[in-house]
Every structure is written in C-alpha cells, then in structure tokens.
Amino acid sequence: MGALLSSYFRHIRGERESFPWRLLAPLGWLVEASSRARNFSYDHGLSASREMPIPVVSVGNITHGGTNKTPFVEMLARVFVDAGLRPGIVMRGYGRKQKGCLLAGECEPSRDLLGDEALLLSGRLGGVPIAVSADRAGGVLRLAGEGVDIAIADDGFQHRKMGRDVNVVLIDATCPFGNGRLMPAGMLRENPGSLERAHMVVITKADQVAKGRVEEISAAIRGITGEKPFLSSLALAGWSRFLDPREGLEECPPPALPAAAFSAIGNPHSFGSFLEQLGFPVVFHEIFRDHHIFTESELAAIGGKMTSLGARSLICTEKDIFNLPPDWSPAVPVYVPRVHAVLADGDSFFAALALHLRPRVVVASNGHGEDAIGSLLAERLQSRFPLFEVSGFPLVGRGQEYRSRSVRVLSPPSETPSGGVVKYSLRDLIRDIRSGLFRHIEAQAEAWSGLRGRLRTVLCVGDVYLFLHSLWGQGAMPVLLATAKSERLHGHWGLEKWLLKRRCRRVFTRDPETARELSERKADAVFKGNPIMDLAGEAVGKPGGHRPFGVLLLPGSRERAYDDLGLLLGAAEVIALEEDCRFEMVVASTLERERLLEKAPSWRVDSPDVIRHEKGKPEVRLFSGEVSRAASRSDILIGLGGTANQICAGMGLPVVSIDEKGKRVQKKLLGEAESLVTADPVSLAREALAILGDPARHERMSRAGMERMGGGGALEAVIEYAYRTLGWEKRQEVCRVFGAYVEKNSGRTGSELEEHGDDRSW
Incomplete structure (x- = not known):
C-alpha cells in the first residue's frame, strides 16, 4: 500500500489527523445529510420497503472495513442447518463483473461471476444456496423460489428496500467508528445513531482490545440502543496450504517461522493482531486495498522481500486466495488460517435471535365499526398463527373492541367530542382540534415510531387516512382492508389511487366495482367479500x-x-x-x-x-x-x-x-x-x-x-394472503423449529428466552 493511501487510512481510522484529508470534511457532511434524508424516506414510507416471503436475518455494519461479516454469516448458516432449517445467503458479490442475480451452484465458480466472498462461502457451506445480486430483495425472492426457509443477507443493513425480520449489526472492537466522520472524510457509512434500527449489536474482535475498551464501546452502543451488545471473536479451526489455482487448499500443519503476510481485506491490522495472538508474529505484512486482485509482479515482489528478510513461509486470508492470478503457482509455501466466529455468550445470543424471529403483527383501525372488524381479524390471526404476537392499533377511542377479544392494544387512547375522525362537519372538526386532536395524532405517531422495523406487514382496516397514518408512522408498505370508499359513492380520489398503487401491498375492497377501478389504475386490488359482513x-x-x-x-x-x-x-x-x-x-x-x-x-x-x-x-x-x-x-x-x-x-x-x-x-x-x-x-x-x-x-x-x-369472506382472504404471499406460514414454521432448537440446546424455557429480548417497543 502506498504512503499516500496509508496516510488516508490512518486518518479515517482516527489514528492520526492529517491536514490534506481534513479538507474532505464538507464531503462527509454532505454524505451524512444524504444518509439522514434516505433513512427518513424509508422511515416514513416515502421510499418503498416491503416484507419478503421468507424470514430474513440481515448481517451488516455501519463502517467501511472488515467487521468479520463473512465468518459471522457462515456461523449463522451452520446453526440454522443444525436446527433443521434450510438457510440461504444473499450477498452483493463485490468486484464481480456479471450483472443480475446468480446462484453460486448454478454457474462457473469464477470471481468475475460471483465475487471472492461468495466463492469462499460456497466452498465452505456446501448445500447452502447463495444468491449473488446487487438487488438484495431480488436475491431473497430467488432464494425463496429455491425452497429456502430463512435468508441471511450479507451486508444488508443499508439495503432498506429489502424488508428484514432481524437486523444484526457488527461493530469492530479495534476500530468501532473510525474518526467519527462519514465517507470520504471518515470510514462511517452512516451515523452511529442508526444503530437504533438494529435488533442486535455484536462487538467483533473483542479479544483484540483491552477489556476496558470493550466496556467503553459497549456503553456507547447501549446509550444508543438501550441494550447490551453481544461479544464475538475469531477462533482458529486449522491451517491449510495453497497449492495452485487448480488444486486449491489442503489441510496441513502450522507454517514454519519466521513468516510474512499479505492481505487485501477491510481491516488488515486486525489480521496482523490475530496472527500475533496465534503465535505467528510476521516479519512484514504487505497490505492491499480490500478485494484487491493480485498481479504476478506484486506477488514476485513479496517473494523477493521474503528472501531478503529470511521468511520461510507466507500467510494470507482465505478470501485472498480467490484474488490470486489464475495461473500463478507459489514459489514459497503459502498458508491460510481457517477461522470461524465464536460468541462469548452463544446461548443468550441465539435466545434473543429466536425471540426476534417471533413475528409481531399489528392490526390498525380507525372507527368503532372498523375496530369491530379489526379485532375480529386479530382474533382470527391469533388462532391461525398461535406463535405470533398479535396486537391492535385503534386510532379512535381506547380499543375496547380489541380488549374484549384479549388482543393487546398498542396505541395511546384518543377520545374526542365527535368520537372519531370527522368527515362531514367542519364544526365538529374544530371542536376536536380544540380538545387536542393534534396531540392525539402526535402521540400515535410516536407510538408507531417505537414499532418501526419490528413489525410484519401492518394490516389496516379503514380508509386511506389510516393507510397513510400507518405508512408514515412505521415506514413499511401496509395491506389495506378498505371499508369506507366505494365506487358506488364517489370512489377514491386520483391522489389516493396513486398512493395505493405505489405504497400499498394489496387493497381488499368492499365491492367488485371498487376493485376493478383500482386495478385499472395499476393498484394491487381485489374483492374477496365485504369485510363489514364478516361481522355478521x-x-x-x-x-x-x-x-x-x-x-x-x-x-x-x-x-x-x-x-x-x-x-x-x-x-x-x-x-x-x-x-x-x-x-x-x-x-x-x-x-x-x-x-x-x-x-x-x-x-x-x-x-x-x-x-x-x-x-x-x-x-x-x-x-x-x-x-x-x-x-x-x-x-x-x-x-x-x-x-x-x-x-x-x-x-x-x-x-x-x-x-x-x-x-x-x-x-x-x-x-x-x-x-x-x-x-x-x-x-x-x-x-x-x-x-x-x-x-x-x-x-x-x-x-x-x-x-x-353482499356476503363476507374478506377477513379469511386477508389471512390467506398473509399466509401464502407475505410468508407468514414460513415464519410460523421457522419460529417453531428454531425456538425448539434453542430451548433444547440451551435448556431455557420460553419465558427465560424473553428475558434476553428487546422489549423497548413491546
């Protein structure tokens, strides 16, 4: 690595402030403003995010640089396989030249097609489907078509178009936030405050820094998330020797000392520290940019340096093997430490993961009649999905209809003189405003924000106002059971039709005429019975x-x-x-x-x-x-x-x-x-x-x-849609299988599992 690039990396890691790089600060501010605007857009439904048809566990980070995502993803995949599930992995495939979505097992194992990390995982996880796609949501859909039970999204934290069930964020203990600035002025991809979106935070490489430093990082994370992060490190599984590109790797004894190293990974310094911990201090460590494709001249230069310094063996990471020249045969022995991720408290981590994989469903409604329909829908959902946590979010009143059916109510009480959302009387609307209508709306928005990112698709029973209320409050695209508007009256306004087309998963209408009109405007609208008559x-x-x-x-x-x-x-x-x-x-x-x-x-x-x-x-x-x-x-x-x-x-x-x-x-x-x-x-x-x-x-x-x-039937149609299309059938099965696996292997009861969960919103 050149001196200029080395100086830049020391600057963004916060190791040494350098004058030329300080001039990048305004660019970092622009990137931060853009990141905040993008997150705001997804938080409030301005950008579309939709639930995937299978459960998704995203493993990501908030910095540029290695946080051990690849070994962590491998560990999760192995645990899911051990639990009796069929996992799949979706990843970007950094550095590949092929566009579109490819499955690792259905094409030539080439870096140009798949990227180095996909090749590494496909070699270590035989039988686990790996989809390589810049469009993570498209990759998950491809995995679902392959019969996968649960998807692991590598580096998915910023890919918010793809809905996810669990957000796991990894923080590198050796360089958690760099110099605190966003790229290119620093190494952050987004502000540390974004950790609020994480369900679980893991501090990786916890064994490479002092205990006091780990506690300091933990305190900083807990100040953002309200939860104590988990700790992980890498452990040595054994050594392999690289023979040549055709024969690949073979197991072998540890390399002879003295040794040298080269690497092209996100955090090469931690690789050097890891080798020292293993008892292999290197005489030199040649560092290249992450995912760098090596040339024969670069490798020859490394070999010459080894000779001059008396090194007897050369060490690199397993990922580097896939970036070597295709016809290169090493003149000196090249060794690879095979590593795997280890959690300091695996029982607690997987107990929390099982809890977060338990789907949480909210039925929202706005009116007494809508509450009656919504509470009946919630009751039927509880019966159909007994492992789910089903709650109600009525906008009007205190939720008596939900409570009468033993459904938990999440929204704050909202009682106004008119008793609802006024449509026909300006005088009543003014009375409601004077009695605190806007305060009620603000309190409801605050309640939604606490649920953001922690719900499956919200089911709305009511009108477009409720649909927008839910969309703005929690961000993900809802399903609307439309009980108010009908083409038999004046139908939906043009703007309403546009919004339903762009931001509603599906509209279940109260009559066939309304479904036809919305469908002609390209909205996903169907008539499966009048929801009001389900109350009969x-x-x-x-x-x-x-x-x-x-x-x-x-x-x-x-x-x-x-x-x-x-x-x-x-x-x-x-x-x-x-x-x-x-x-x-x-x-x-x-x-x-x-x-x-x-x-x-x-x-x-x-x-x-x-x-x-x-x-x-x-x-x-x-x-x-x-x-x-x-x-x-x-x-x-x-x-x-x-x-x-x-x-x-x-x-x-x-x-x-x-x-x-x-x-x-x-x-x-x-x-x-x-x-x-x-x-x-x-x-x-x-x-x-x-x-x-x-x-x-x-x-x-x-x-x-x-x-x-007409007749009823809409509620059962909504439940069937959730069961099949939204993937709630698969989520129920994954929740059952993985929950039983965790209890069996940790000896914990269901109530003990909940003690390790994130209870901020529930």
Whole structure:
C-alpha cells in the first residue's frame, strides 16, 4: 500500500489527523445529510420497503472495513442447518463483473461471476444456496423460489428496500467508528445513531482490545440502543496450504517461522493482531486495498522481500486466495488460517435471535365499526398463527373492541367530542382540534415510531387516512382492508389511487366495482367479500311479517349517541301505541350505560338489561353483544349507526334513519334498503310502522340490503394472503423449529428466552 493511501487510512481510522484529508470534511457532511434524508424516506414510507416471503436475518455494519461479516454469516448458516432449517445467503458479490442475480451452484465458480466472498462461502457451506445480486430483495425472492426457509443477507443493513425480520449489526472492537466522520472524510457509512434500527449489536474482535475498551464501546452502543451488545471473536479451526489455482487448499500443519503476510481485506491490522495472538508474529505484512486482485509482479515482489528478510513461509486470508492470478503457482509455501466466529455468550445470543424471529403483527383501525372488524381479524390471526404476537392499533377511542377479544392494544387512547375522525362537519372538526386532536395524532405517531422495523406487514382496516397514518408512522408498505370508499359513492380520489398503487401491498375492497377501478389504475386490488359482513358471522336474519315484530334500536357508538337516545326511545313509545312489538337496543362498548340511561329520565330500570317507560310500556331490552346477534331476532332497524346499520341491512333488515349528511352518504351505499326521514320520534315511528305494515315493501328493502352489501369472506382472504404471499406460514414454521432448537440446546424455557429480548417497543 502506498504512503499516500496509508496516510488516508490512518486518518479515517482516527489514528492520526492529517491536514490534506481534513479538507474532505464538507464531503462527509454532505454524505451524512444524504444518509439522514434516505433513512427518513424509508422511515416514513416515502421510499418503498416491503416484507419478503421468507424470514430474513440481515448481517451488516455501519463502517467501511472488515467487521468479520463473512465468518459471522457462515456461523449463522451452520446453526440454522443444525436446527433443521434450510438457510440461504444473499450477498452483493463485490468486484464481480456479471450483472443480475446468480446462484453460486448454478454457474462457473469464477470471481468475475460471483465475487471472492461468495466463492469462499460456497466452498465452505456446501448445500447452502447463495444468491449473488446487487438487488438484495431480488436475491431473497430467488432464494425463496429455491425452497429456502430463512435468508441471511450479507451486508444488508443499508439495503432498506429489502424488508428484514432481524437486523444484526457488527461493530469492530479495534476500530468501532473510525474518526467519527462519514465517507470520504471518515470510514462511517452512516451515523452511529442508526444503530437504533438494529435488533442486535455484536462487538467483533473483542479479544483484540483491552477489556476496558470493550466496556467503553459497549456503553456507547447501549446509550444508543438501550441494550447490551453481544461479544464475538475469531477462533482458529486449522491451517491449510495453497497449492495452485487448480488444486486449491489442503489441510496441513502450522507454517514454519519466521513468516510474512499479505492481505487485501477491510481491516488488515486486525489480521496482523490475530496472527500475533496465534503465535505467528510476521516479519512484514504487505497490505492491499480490500478485494484487491493480485498481479504476478506484486506477488514476485513479496517473494523477493521474503528472501531478503529470511521468511520461510507466507500467510494470507482465505478470501485472498480467490484474488490470486489464475495461473500463478507459489514459489514459497503459502498458508491460510481457517477461522470461524465464536460468541462469548452463544446461548443468550441465539435466545434473543429466536425471540426476534417471533413475528409481531399489528392490526390498525380507525372507527368503532372498523375496530369491530379489526379485532375480529386479530382474533382470527391469533388462532391461525398461535406463535405470533398479535396486537391492535385503534386510532379512535381506547380499543375496547380489541380488549374484549384479549388482543393487546398498542396505541395511546384518543377520545374526542365527535368520537372519531370527522368527515362531514367542519364544526365538529374544530371542536376536536380544540380538545387536542393534534396531540392525539402526535402521540400515535410516536407510538408507531417505537414499532418501526419490528413489525410484519401492518394490516389496516379503514380508509386511506389510516393507510397513510400507518405508512408514515412505521415506514413499511401496509395491506389495506378498505371499508369506507366505494365506487358506488364517489370512489377514491386520483391522489389516493396513486398512493395505493405505489405504497400499498394489496387493497381488499368492499365491492367488485371498487376493485376493478383500482386495478385499472395499476393498484394491487381485489374483492374477496365485504369485510363489514364478516361481522355478521353465521347469524341469519329473522323472516319478516310475523307478530310480534322485533324492532332494533341503534343509538350509534359516538358521543352524540347520548343525545340521540331520546329520539329512539320516543319512536319506540309512538310505535307501542299502535303495534305490540319487542324492542331491543344495542349499547356499543364505547358507551357508558349509566350515563346513557341518565338521558332517559322517564324510563326506569326494571332489571340490569331491561328498561321500561314510567307509564308501563313499552319495555326495551338492553344488549351489549354483537349487533348481528340482535339483528338475527329483529324485523326492522331504527338506527343512527354507521357500520352497524350496514350490517343489519346486509342481514336483510330494512333500515330507518334520519336525513342528515352522513346518512345520505350511507344511503348511496344501501339504496332502497334504507329510508331517511326527519329527525323526530314521530317520523321515525311512522316510517317503521309503514314498512312493517307493507310486506311487499319490507321484502324489497330486505332484498336490496342483502344485494347491496353482499356476503363476507374478506377477513379469511386477508389471512390467506398473509399466509401464502407475505410468508407468514414460513415464519410460523421457522419460529417453531428454531425456538425448539434453542430451548433444547440451551435448556431455557420460553419465558427465560424473553428475558434476553428487546422489549423497548413491546
């Protein structure tokens, strides 16, 4: 290595400040600004990152230079094989001349085709598929097509287009951060703060520095990640002698002393230190740039220097063998130390790795009806994927629907006067803003940021606002179960269609017309059933026309339900004067029953679930279960809800509601199934009685509702999509197999494994 280049490397490693190289500082600042902008773009979904169809463990670093990635990748591959899994490796193939994705076993073992590191690993890991591709995501897809169970991405930390399940970052103990600047002013590839993205950090070459220095580096890393890093080092497995390019390496005794060395690796100084630890101090060490292709004249010069200094043998790394001239035969013995990575606490490392390979799934929703759908989806996911950790992220309320199904809620509470995200009233929106709407949004964004990089694909139940909320919050492309927008109304805006095309994995629509429209705009959109009707379950509507009629009352789930209660009970009073009916009211989980009944002073509580008018009749049964169950025993609905009204219409109940902006929008969806009248008890009662008294009209409205809403099936389609396309089937199997392997080999229980995991976000 020339004096100028040597001076530069000492500068970027922080060993000696040199004036000419200080002038590179502004370039380092520009690179850092670019790196921060790029990470911001991926953190917030401006750049696309998507989940791979098989689990991915990325092994990377934040510096230019050797951090022992190759032996660490080899160690992981061997452990996965030992666990009964079929791993594959994807790597860039630095220095190769061939473009595209190649499998090491399907082409000539040439450096020009594969690169030196791929050749090294393919020789040491027979049977492990190795994909060489600058596009790591494309390489993982190729491995998935080869039947691989889990992919190890070599040098994948900065390749953020490729989703990953675990980020392992290696830090070189002998030169952890260089001079603290980014290339070309330093050796950093990105700021050390980026270690926040890492699930696990490993300090390599920990045996080559003093214990106090290791503790100092550990403290610095822990200050960023909040977790103690693991330690690793290299161990000697044996010696090999290089014969010639055709015969390759053969095992042999250690080399004779005195010895010399040459290398072209990322951190040649640590190679020299490693040889000294083995008891082989070299008389000289000729250093070349990483991945350097040697010439015969360079090797002849090294041989001449050996002769002049009396060296009897020559030592290089195994990677250097693949960069020797194709027809070169050594005039002196050339030896290679075969090394492997060793962890200081392997049990803890693999326990943590098993925990991070356990998939974490979030179902997000924005509205009471959407929460009902989302919580049902989460419950079914828990049943289908018992090893997964499934959580809910409702944007509105406190997540009662999720909690009622024993689903953990990750989002902070968000309660506003309107009870949701306002679409139809500027006045209500202003009230929500004054009550702290923006603070709620900020708190939710903060909650998302804590989950960033630690989730599988987020499943959104709601509208494009929720989709964008999730995308901006955690960065990865979500799946959208679209319950709001429909071509039967005004459809999605042009900008919404563009966003869904570019940043949504798949849209499951509520009707076939919307799926066709989005597909024509090149979005991945399908119709597999109306998600709202999945809430109906197996319930079947009661045939109409038989007395006593069942009248279902729905005050809704938002704050205004307390004020609207009198409207519904007043309608029940009027109906009871003319027709003997059974009245039942569904009280949403978001409502407080005692507060609700305070709004009905002329009604008394007969029993915990029955209220009666002070004049003796009617009586109204209160029900806090699923709307579909109450609808199955009713003949008509007087409803002020949103999703609940649609469920009832889809089950064949004629719907009577009030004439206001939101309900007029809903009527475009329900058509003849819904009748809108003036917002007063008498008008509601008269319309309900008219429908009940006209069997033909009742039948038309019933049939229209079922035709308009269609059947369910969307939730099972989403689960099947995740199972097959998103690779959750494979993740469940890998989690089961590797978790059992770790427990068997470490003697730890499942709860003990969790003690070693990263609990910052969970």
